[in-house]
């Protein structure tokens with residue numbers, strides 16, 4: 124009898140409410156069985172990786188990844204995507220400036236390009252793609268915590284790298300700057316105080332560059348020819364100012380984004396997936412938490428060696444002089460020991 128009552132109640136409910144939509148039913152009708160949260164997370168992950176891949180602008184790929192079917196869905200997803208991007212940018216803005224190397228607008232296919240005034244502006248994102256050679260680069264050092272450990276690993280693995288130094292830090296650790304040069308690495312200019320140069324007036328930009336060159340020159344006896352803008356932030360004016368100093372601007376085309384505390388596995392994976400012939404790989408030697416960079420480095424090197432890559436300094440990769448004093452001396456390009 125009681126069973127009968129319960130059966131009646133159940134049937135009544137079923138009739139009133141109808142079949143309750145399950146949470147994991149389709150979101151856009153195109154992927155049955157996919158959790159909505161999973162889809163969102165995938166989108167976020169995709170966005171994240173797109174931001175990480177410098178210069179990647181795969182509009183067509185996005186459409187494919189987002190699995191859009193109808194134009195209405197497309198619009199909905201576009202709006203959602205914009206929202207996610209806006210949130211992401213907002214959160215990135217909240218991060219301390221020194222920790223961030225934002226992505227560049229585009230990756231040049233050719234190693235160098237000319238400015239609109241017809242003069243040669245040497246701005247590199249990567250080297251020639253015909254040889255299995257890559258350059259490891261480390262920014263923001265030297266510091267007290269990580270730089271010497273990174274130098275130890277490079278020494279042990281017999282790999283030479285390029286260090287883009289912050290002048291203010293170099294002044295405080297001249298011993299490490301000297302060690303870099305002694306061990307065959309190249310030291311380069313990464314500004315004095317790591318500001319966003321595009322926001323500074325021209326005289327300050329000049330000071331940022333010149334002061335760093337002066338300090339490195341005092342420590343090593345050589346004045347750097349290579350420059351990398353903090354956060355990769357450049358505009359035509361800043362670029363012109365650097366060029367007027369006879370310097371070569373070096374960006375990167377593989378960004379490990381190691382400054383944000385991501386796992387060493389993720390850092391290794393980025394290099395594994397993105398590095399190819401001519402790649403300039405960006406890592407850091409100073410920052411809040413670079414423990415994972417230190418952990419990842421031996422495995423990155425082993426991986427690259429296994430894949431048949433030779434690791435060289437940036438001047439060797441690009442065939443440009445490392446220091447003012449080397450200009451015109453082809454035989455000493457990039458390798459001052």
Ligand SMILES: [Zn+2]
Pocket residue numbers: 224262263313317352353354
């Ligand atoms: Zn930096």
